[in-house]
Amino acid sequence: MPNSYSFFFSKRLLLLLPFLFLLRTGQATHIVGGELELQYRSGNTYRLTLNLYFDAINGNRSAEALSLTASIFAKTSNQRMQNVRLPRVSDTFVAYSNPACTIPSLSTRLMVYTSDVELPAAVYSNPSGYYVAVESCYRNNGISNIVNPGGSGQAFYLDFPAVVRNGRPFINSTPHIFPPLSDYACRGELFYYNFGGQDADGDSLVYELATPLNGHCGAGNTMPIQAEPLPYDPIRWLPGFSEQNQIPGAPALSVGRTTGRLEVRPTQLGLFVFSIRCSEYRNGEKIGEVRRDFQLKVITCSSNTDPSVQVLKPGTRTLYQASRDTLRLVEGSNRCLNLRFTDSDPASTLTLSLSPVNFSGLLPTLSTVQGTVRTPGAPDTLASQLCFPTCFDTKGKVYLLDVIVADNGCSLPRRDTVRVAFTAKPEPNTAPLLTTSAALPLRVHLGDVVTFDVVATDPDNDAVTLDMTGRNFTPANLGAQFTPGAGTANTSRGRFSWRVTCAAVGTSLYEFVFTAAASPCAERQATTVVIPIQVEYINGPPVLTSTLPPTEPNATAVAVVRRPLGGTYEATLTALDIDQDALVLSATGNGFDLAPLGMSFVPVNANGRAQAIFRWEPSCEAVARGGLEVTFRLQEASCSPRTITRTVRFEVFSTDTASFLPANVFTPNGDQKNDFFELPSLPPDFCGSYLASIKIFTRWGNEVYRTTNRDLHWDGHGLPAGVYYYLIEYTDKKRFRGTVTIVK
Incomplete structure (x- = not known):
């Protein structure tokens, strides 16, 4: 099937799908390729997306599916866990990396299928994990490196871990992979493309070549409705091809183990299928595997020579020699390099770029980044200037910087690179100056108002900031304020004000710290001034x-x-x-x-x-x-x-109560002297306390007399001589006890 290539991609937990096209046995669907993503949403929900690429030139529109199905299996038992239906939500054309390289025989459409899928922890908890499989029949007849391509199928496979580990959710999202690819390769020219992904969970991805899987498709088989479980047979390579020589070239196809960058300088024309296995690691442990099934078409392209770039040493016309020269950028030195770049091909649009090799962060600047040469009105050679910032500091190390010129050739730009080795020291910089109008020492009392100004300036005219903190306390909690005032590019000022309140009592000394800071070359330089304020407060007790x-x-x-x-x-x-x-x-x-x-x-x-x-x-x-x-x-x-x-x-208290002291002896003998037991000083009724009863008992507790009359005249009632006991009770529970003796 000429002028087409196919690419398929699948990733851990991405549920790749059987293609439910309306095909008869042996008909190609002209699917170019695809890739899957599975992004964590919330709870048990993941969003599964399949990007499917379709040959817009030769593809059979009736073979397109409005929905696709994916199958999930348990790894230990091959038990089918569920099938997932994905409806199609969009259909758009894929642009070339360089639209100027578009050819009429190669056009690709992107069809997106997506749906949410539930992976409950109670179900997907097997420590051995799970896998997803998709089988499709058949491959393109025009494939140049496998046996019987029209009768070979495709089996896309990934495995993923349980969604729960050690009783806790084990959440993982698949990487966002490379953008859609619609390019072709030219025989004899380097083809390169970044297939690496960016993983939202920070997992490590490792790439390697793998043999594509054929699955269960074969002669007489029709398009499967769902995938079958493991095992899946691999495709058979034609003589001269193998897993390590899937696309012959000088060099042959390779993939960066940690970068995912594909490279090949093909030496044969044709349509070549190849596969990449991507393994995902977390904390050094492999947690998933995914295979990418891909097709690349190699054609004959117009000749294109490499552009060239030259780097001149600072202030000279001498060429920089990458093999022996190291630039040393020091105080007062010229920090700019002159560049010349050109291309012998007519009407070439050239682009300059910089790529750090062994460092990151700050980069030099280019005065010119693009231009056209060898066209009417345009020069044969372009010039640019590369200037290192005065802040650049390699900290004694030799940094390597690639200066790259690329043309607009097809299918991919031709390049020339000069690797510049350099060391750099930043220009010296003075820390900011900080002054204050505070008259030290500052001793304050309750109710005092303290004010003074603070000014920060930078001798090197760097932008300067000014702030206030407290040493082991928060100034705002005391009511202290620092209000910014008008400043300039290299000056900052502010006013300190504080009304001393009770919030300050309890600590005798407060140290207010004022800091002036500048950040030349992204490195902070600061000057601090500490203003101590003594709070004098003594409180005598009332x-x-x-x-x-x-x-x-x-x-x-x-x-x-x-x-x-x-x-x-x-x-x-x-x-x-x-x-x-x-x-x-x-x-x-x-x-x-x-x-x-x-x-x-x-x-x-x-x-x-x-x-x-x-x-x-x-x-x-x-x-x-x-x-x-x-x-x-x-x-x-x-x-x-x-x-x-x-x-x-x-x-x-009642005044009468204190004088109550009754007699304790009486003689009932009829001589008219002390013949009765009387209570003349009995306390009167008082504030609700009323006499309730007067009782007299023998020594054995037998009651012999009782009355409620406070005018008591008891003559003993003929009782024998001896000691008797009295109990006087009032209504408020007040009681008086004592003894009285009858003498005869």
Whole structure:
């Protein structure tokens, strides 16, 4: 099948597909090639894309498929895991690398098939991994290097690891591969193309030649609906061809092991099929393999001579000799080389480019990068100037730089290269200068405002930046600001301002670091100035005095104030602060409000001094509550505030209770003297405390008398002489116990 070539590509986890074309046995579909990508989306979802290339000149449009199917198998068992349907989403033409080299017998269309595929971890977890296979029948009849090409099939294969490893997701996306290829090769001229990929996961890719797979296709077989599992037979090479001599040439076809760059200088005309195996490694472990099946057409092209480029030493007309010369670029030296480039072919468009060999980063500049020679109105030789930046620094090493001229020949440009060896030292550069208007030493107090200016200049007129940091602190947290001001190309200025607040208290010294930086030659040069600011702050504790008991302000025990009903209790509190900080006196009832319980607290708060008067009118409510606790608090409003608290318990007592002391002997003998047991000093009813009962017991606990009458006159009721016990109870659970003796 003349004037066509085919290329197929498949990659780890890329699900290559059977071509479901409407063909009869033995008919070629004119598929030029294809490549697959599998990109991780999210969760268990991957996006599978097949780029399929079709011969737009000789291809049978009726052989095109609206969708394709891919088959996935388990490696250990060959179990079919799933088939994946891919619909076609676009159909466009592929451009030549150089459109001027287009020939009418070679035109390619790109058809894209894509769909999302689910690879759940619960299913794709076998540590041995999985593989994808696609089988197609048949190859082009015009292939020049295999036996019976029209009766040979294609089996595209890749394997990929489980999507989960050690219980965690093992995510991987395939590389983005080279752009679509529509070029041809010329006999006797070097053909080269970059088949290398860029892997989003940073995995290492290794390339090598492999024998294309034939699969299960053969005589009498029709186009398979789905792929069969392993094994797949390889194609058979014609005599003189082999895995290492797939396209004969000087040199024969080769692929860069780590770059994926293909090279061949073919010596035979024809259509040649070849295959490349790409292995993917992560952390030194192989995690996948993919095969690329490819076809390249070799034709006879018009003769094209190589262009030439010459490099002149700086400031001379002497040619640079790559084999013996090393340029040494030092301070004050001429850093520019003159270049001359030409081509003996008429109307050649030449392009200059630079390719670093053993370094990366900064490159010299070219004054002219393209021009046409040997055409009316154009010169025979073009000139350009290559200049190294003054920043260039090889750090004592010899750098190698390829100066390349390429023509616009077909199918690929012819080139000439001069490799320039050089060492370079950058021009000396002075660090920026930094000045400040701060008057050192700086000692500040609370409330002070500190301001000063900072100016940075660069003696070499480099752009300079200026910033502020704090040594072991963040200036913004203190309210310190550094505001940029107007500057010039080599000057930067700013103003520092800081109102000292309580945020600064706790650390006595703050060191503000100002840095002026310039980056000549992409290497940062900086000058710093440290401005120390001493914060002077001493806070004496306030002093609280009062007429509350006890008078010691720091007493930890709860003081008790006991008063009878009626009257008013009054206490004064006075607070002083030598630092004149704001003082606040307050009083809080523990579990109650002051006013409803007859209490008041009137403070007069001010800076440096506070006074308050506390008043209490004792009532039965205090008795019912079992006492009232009030917490008095002095709060200082300062950067390191002190708090003084006093808790006092207020109780109400009955004055009659203290005088209750009944007689303990009586003589019921009828002599009218001490004939009765009486309780004349029995405490009266008080604040809800009422007499409940008076009981008298024998020594054995037998009750012999009971009454609720507080006017007691007990004569013993004829009981024998001896000791008896009394129990007096009130309604509030208050009790009095004692003994009384009957004497006869």
